[in-house]
Amino acid sequence: MIKKIVILSVMLQGAAYAETVIPEQIKVPQSYSPILTVHAKGDQIYQCSLNQGEYAWTMLAPDAKLFDEEGKLVGNHSAGPLWEYKEGSRVVGRVVNKIDKAPGKAISWLLVEVVSHKGDGLFSDVSFINRVNTNGGLPPSSGCNANHSGSEKRVAYTADYIFYGK
Template identity: 40%
Template sequence: MRNSLKCCALIAAAFAGAAHAQELPKTAAFEAFGKGVQIYACKVSGNTYAWALKAPDATLSDAKGKVIGRHFAGPSWQANDGSTVVGASLNASPSPDAGAIPWLVLRAKSHKGSGVMASVQYIVRAHTEGGAAPASGCDAGHAGAEARVPYNAVYLFFRG
């Protein structure tokens, strides 16, 4: 796990860019494995229909498979102790895997509670599988419809 954390710390620094790279700690505080769905809604803008991300809905597990929290709209991550961090995207990079959602670096914009998420300052989403918006099926006959696309990702949480 430590090699994964160090690797992703370097990735995070590269994604965040020079201005933010100096702020990132050199190692992550902890990692979680997300498994769930990315929920998309079929929306119309003018005469164009497109799938738009509504929210993620995933469980977060540790390396042994024990559920330690959840990931949901915000984007938010909540630990089993009730503490929550909400992030704002700093940078995105396409996943090397076709059909996978991008890798992200996010900065904490708010916290709730005094548990494990209270001191998280950065979140990195990497090693994504699946979760990309559907390529078709969003049209006038499906406006308002939802699609739930399975995905997996590794989340790295950095403390300040």
């Protein structure tokens, strides 16, 4: 019997709730429970770089605002990757696993393990993060060559982030 974890996720548009089934590949360990779900809206920032003789867009950083289920701004998501909650607590994570739920349409869903904490507050107890319900954010499909080396492009994305603690 396969155990499914179902999380309520929030979409800002009309505060519609949808059930999200977390795929096995990105589930957190069973001893952790969700403590916060936020909706992110912002950009994935890419840079045109030369890698192994070929130019390609590489991920630089996210730049997103985090909103609660009422649509109120509660934090930010930026390079690190770093998540900061409104009262100042922060976490930095590293990607443990990912799954492409909408190849060619949206960035991957992720399992992120927190590797550092700063400040006291809600994020002080966070150990894992899921990025789910992604929309957009893929690297640009063109415009990266020697003439564009070092240039940056922002690509709009939305996602839900679920923060887990013990």
